[in-house]
Amino acid sequence: MGTPGYAGRILRIDLSSQRVDELATLEYSDAFLGGRGLAARLYWDETRPESSAFDPGNVLVFATGPLAGVPVIGGSRWQVCGKSPATNPHHFSYCNLGGRWGASLKFGGYDAIAVRGCSEKPVYVLISDGGASIRDASHLWGRGAIETREALTAELGEAARVAAIGPAGEKGAVMATILADQDSSGSGGLGAAMGAKKLKAIVLTSSGRRAEVARPEELQQLIEYYRGLRRLPLKASTYRYSDDLVPSFGRVKMKKAAPCYGCRGCTRRLYEAEDGRKGKFMCASALFYQPWVVLHHGGWKDDVAFHATKLIDNCGLDSKSIDHTIGWLYACFQAGILTDEGTGIPISRAGSPEFIEALTGKMARREGFGDLLAMGIQAAAAQVGPDAVRLTRNVGYLGMPEYELLYDPRLYIPHAIFYATEPRLPMSQLHEYGVLMPKFASWARGEPGAQAAPGVIRAIAHRFWGSEAAGDLSTYEGKALAARMIQDRETAKECLVLCDMVWPIVDQENTADHVGDPALESRLLSAVTGREVDENGLNRIGERVFNLERAIRVREGHRGRAFDQPPGRCFTEPLRFDQVNQDCVVPGRDWQPISRKGATLDRQSFEAMKDEYYRLRGWDPGTGLQTREPLVDLGLGNVADDLEARGLLGH
Ligand code: SF4
Numbered sequence: 088m089g090t091p092g093y094a095g096r097i098l099r100i101d102l103s104s105q106r107v108d109e110l111a112t113l114e115y116s117d118a119f120l121g122g123r124g125l126a127a128r129l130y131w132d133e134t135r136p137e138s139s140a141f142d143p144g145n146v147l148v149f150a151t152g153p154l155a156g157v158p159v160i161g162g163s164r165w166q167v168c169g170k171s172p173a174t175n176p177h178h179f180s181y182c183n184l185g186g187r188w189g190a191s192l193k194f195g196g197y198d199a200i201a202v203r204g205c206s207e208k209p210v211y212v213l214i215s216d217g218g219a220s221i222r223d224a225s226h227l228w229g230r231g232a233i234e235t236r237e238a239l240t241a242e243l244g245e246a247a248r249v250a251a252i253g254p255a256g257e258k259g260a261v262m263a264t265i266l267a268d269q270d271s272s273g274s275g276g277l278g279a280a281m282g283a284k285k286l287k288a289i290v291l292t293s294s295g296r297r298a299e300v301a302r303p304e305e306l307q308q309l310i311e312y313y314r315g316l317r318r319l320p321l322k323a324s325t326y327r328y329s330d331d332l333v334p335s336f337g338r339v340k341m342k343k344a345a346p347c348y349g350c351r352g353c354t355r356r357l358y359e360a361e362d363g364r365k366g367k368f369m370c371a372s373a374l375f376y377q378p379w380v381v382l383h384h385g386g387w388k389d390d391v392a393f394h395a396t397k398l399i400d401n402c403g404l405d406s407k408s409i410d411h412t413i414g415w416l417y418a419c420f421q422a423g424i425l426t427d428e429g430t431g432i433p434i435s436r437a438g439s440p441e442f443i444e445a446l447t448g449k450m451a452r453r454e455g456f457g458d459l460l461a462m463g464i465q466a467a468a469a470q471v472g473p474d475a476v477r478l479t480r481n482v483g484y485l486g487m488p489e490y491e492l493l494y495d496p497r498l499y500i501p502h503a504i505f506y507a508t509e510p511r512l513p514m515s516q517l518h519e520y521g522v523l524m525p526k527f528a529s530w531a532r533g534e535p536g537a538q539a540a541p542g543v544i545r546a547i548a549h550r551f552w553g554s555e556a557a558g559d560l561s562t563y564e565g566k567a568l569a570a571r572m573i574q575d576r577e578t579a580k581e582c583l584v585l586c587d588m589v590w591p592i593v594d595q596e597n598t599a600d601h602v603g604d605p606a607l608e609s610r611l612l613s614a615v616t617g618r619e620v621d622e623n624g625l626n627r628i629g630e631r632v633f634n635l636e637r638a639i640r641v642r643e644g645h646r647g648r649a650f651d652q653p654p655g656r657c658f659t660e661p662l663r664f665d666q667v668n669q670d671c672v673v674p675g676r677d678w679q680p681i682s683r684k685g686a687t688l689d690r691q692s693f694e695a696m697k698d699e700y701y702r703l704r705g706w707d708p709g710t711g712l713q714t715r716e717p718l719v720d721l722g723l724g725n726v727a728d729d730l731e732a733r734g735l736l737g738h
Pocket of ligand 1: 164345346353
């Protein structure tokens with residue numbers, strides 16, 4: 088059944104007929120590896136393009152990768168893919184979660200679960216040593232995601248791993264999340280697709296604890312090599328809750344949180360409030376409410392921010408979307424378009440506990456004005472009126488539009504391609520330039536210990552992005568190739584599934600050249616599975632999956648060139664700010680530090696970069712549509728046939 092790296096089976100559940108059967112993982116893993124790749128192929132095969140996210144025909148796939156359950160640092164994350172209601176029209180999307188649920192799925196004998204259909208009554212799926220069963224969840228319907236997790240672990244044992252939705256998912260809020268163990272949450276609106284199926288949770292209780300590895304000694308050597316490259320597994324070093332700053336949280340306890348399965352840990356913190364409530368404190372979800380708290384209270388109050396994070400997790404709402412919602416509500420309030428009385432939400436007290444309680448409660452239950460907000464701010468604004476629509480641009484950090492564009496394309500030019508070609512915020516793609524360049528800015532400021540000097544950037548640009556020119560961010564030269572290489576590598580990463588907090592190793596501290604090692608992921612894959620895949624081979628899998636996802640989107644209504652656009656204001660409004668690289672400093676000509684403050688994207692240069700990008704991908708530059716030969720070369724001949732039959736193949 089199983090082969091090294093794989094449990095060998097995919098569980099397929101039809102909630103309409105309550106039927107359960109299995110597929111062999113091998114049918115998918117050779118070409119698509121696991122995680123997002125395996126899920127995208129299952130989705131292509133099983134979801135009709137005209138299905139809405141809420142239709143029984145929308146197949147939701149929960150998938151691990153070949154490294155899950157193996158003590159590879161950051162290797163046990165997992166993916167959920169399916170059609171999401173977050174976009175209009177609904178499109179294929181994805182999210183990525185951590186904790187222990189993914190490893191437990193593999194220990195329970197499955198690499199993935201594909202769920203189609205809709206149950207008549209609320210259910211949860213239980214995978215135990217006795218196999219898979221569909222159980223009544225009527226007693227859980229209406230309860231929060233955290234409450235559901237607690238109720239199911241009380242019922243089935245502390246070792247049970249639960250992925251659940253809150254009331255927001257049940258009610259179809261387009262920003263509904265899926266919440267798993269260790270407060271790991273998945274965004275992208277897929278919680279609403281789960282709710283439409285009346286699927287409250289998937290629970291894993293199997294006692295298995297072993298994942299087979301083909302060459303354990305080689306794997307151990309690679310893990311040691313990894314540890315030698317990095318003193319710290321860092322991506323989020325720029326966030327405020329680094330170790331140095333923990334004491335600033337005062338009377339509230341904060342300690343290192345348990346890492347995801349098999350990992351060493353990172354900036355995850357376990358927050359313990361005075362009332363005894365505990366929870367993960369990490370990344371954007373931990374901090375989304377702080378700026379509003381500062382606005383209202385005149386200073387940081389982490390207990391209020393923690394309360395807000397727990398509230399949205401329990402409701403099953405996405406912090407980034409709620410942050411944008413608050414930004415838009417506040418802008419409308421200041422413009423006199425919306426009032427506390429008219430909405431039933433105390434907008435004037437944004438940043439207070441009572442505001443976030445009213446907002447999230449009304450959105451999750453879809454009560455009053457919350458019903459409108461649960462459709463997303465674009466849809467809500469369209470109902471409120473043209474002035475409110477104009478203010479949807481000001482939906483970020485305290486109404487500052489720049490914050491919406493994390494790692495802004497005006498600052499890092501290749502990011503314009505990512506924003507133009509992805510169905511959601513392409514976070515992992517943004518992290519190669521977006522994490523390295525602030526380190527260059529530190530070097531430019533002369534900070535002690537800063538290692539990202541021009542020579543380092545030049546070598547990294549050559550090794551990771553295809554040319555030295557890719558490191559000069561004053562021009563468009565080399566950026567199309569850099570974008571393509573990053574997309575392929577990052578897509579392969581999400582097939583493995585490796586954590587974005589620590590992979591890839593673009594730069595590193597402990598060698599003379601400080602250049603990272605992009606071949607390490609493929610060597611890990613080979614050691615775990617016994618299948619020889621080198622760096623190019625792994626990137627080729629990423630390219631295949633990226634092309635498959637492009638075909639899915641085109642089949643679902645994306646129209647190529649005309650639709651491949653970053654947000655319009657990148658062309659018209661000068662860059663003023665960046666959350667991480669505050670002075671917007673990047674390498675320019677001759678590797679001199681320059682600031683991109685005041686820069687816009689040049690329309691003509693962007694379109695020329697797109698031409699080059701399409702050519703590099705073998706797509707039709709005229710239409711941006713894929714063409715037959717590259718798809719066939721990637722083993723996607725049947726995808727080319729399908730697109731051709733629909734008139735969606737380029738020339
Ligand atoms: S680096 Fe952090 S978030 Fe990533 S897998 Fe490890 S513990 Fe989880």
